[in-house]
Amino acid sequence: MILVVATVYVFVARLYPAPLPISRDAVLVDRQYALTLYVTGAAFVLAQLGLAWAIFRFRDRGQQARHIRGNIGLEILWTSVTLIAFVALAILGRNAWAGARFTPAAPGAIQIEVTTNQFVYTFRYSGADGKFGRLDPSLVSAPSGNPLGLDPNDPAGKDDIVSAELTVPVNRPVELLIRSQDVIHNFFVRELRLQQDAVPGMVIPVHFTADRIGTYEIVCTQLCGLGHNKMHSRLHVVSQDDFASYLDRQATGQ
Numbered sequence: 001m002i003l004v005v006a007t008v009y010v011f012v013a014r015l016y017p018a019p020l021p022i023s024r025d026a027v028l029v030d031r032q033y034a035l036t037l038y039v040t041g042a043a044f045v046l047a048q049l050g051l052a053w054a055i056f057r058f059r060d061r062g063q064q065a066r067h068i069r070g071n072i073g074l075e076i077l078w079t080s081v082t083l084i085a086f087v088a089l090a091i092l093g094r095n096a097w098a099g100a101r102f103t104p105a106a107p108g109a110i111q112i113e114v115t116t117n118q119f120v121y122t123f124r125y126s127g128a129d130g131k132f133g134r135l136d137p138s139l140v141s142a143p144s145g146n147p148l149g150l151d152p153n154d155p156a157g158k159d160d161i162v163s164a165e166l167t168v169p170v171n172r173p174v175e176l177l178i179r180s181q182d183v184i185h186n187f188f189v190r191e192l193r194l195q196q197d198a199v200p201g202m203v204i205p206v207h208f209t210a211d212r213i214g215t216y217e218i219v220c221t222q223l224c225g226l227g228h229n230k231m232h233s234r235l236h237v238v239s240q241d242d243f244a245s246y247l248d249r250q251a252t253g254q
């Protein structure tokens, strides 16, 4: 009972609050999380109270032990209640989760390519022409300044902007195209409640609209090798004007 009270206290007193959400989808995820916590929390407390009651009620008072074969009615009851609760939570949670994935990004979303490898993130913007240049895996060479393998002969790639950190404008839909060059990595920003694996051989789209200016950490949450713990980058959410001047600065190579 002491452990139950202590556990419930940790959650009720919000001792370890999540960072402020910075998108509408993040708020949906928070709501879903709270709902799941209420349902599972209530089940946890009831189960522990039941256990405590059984221990107290059937304690040793010198009586003869009695053999009980179980109760089919009760078994059916709590199995179906659990089933209904889990299926309902999964169906409700689908909206929060699928919002960033199964619906297409809003028209006019800014496309940014995210490439992961051991142990860095590389972000690419399509530049003024709105087209990503061709990539050639045989040209990939981080030491010579071409971590993505941009093909110098493709005119569409001439104005592509490659950066080690992600800068996006506030209140504008952004679509990320997530790739990996080697093993499975992950793109996770706590404040966006957005976590997506990067899988070699796949381009995985996710989208978000950040509504709060600031700098947030991007971390890899897949154990991707010895340098995994150092694999992180930053997400800068900036004003429209700052974003325009960021792109200008990058384009002129300053």
Ligand SMILES: [Cu+2]
Pocket: 116, 117, 118, 119, 184, 185, 186, 220, 221, 222, 223, 224, 228, 231
């Ligand atoms: Cu990684």
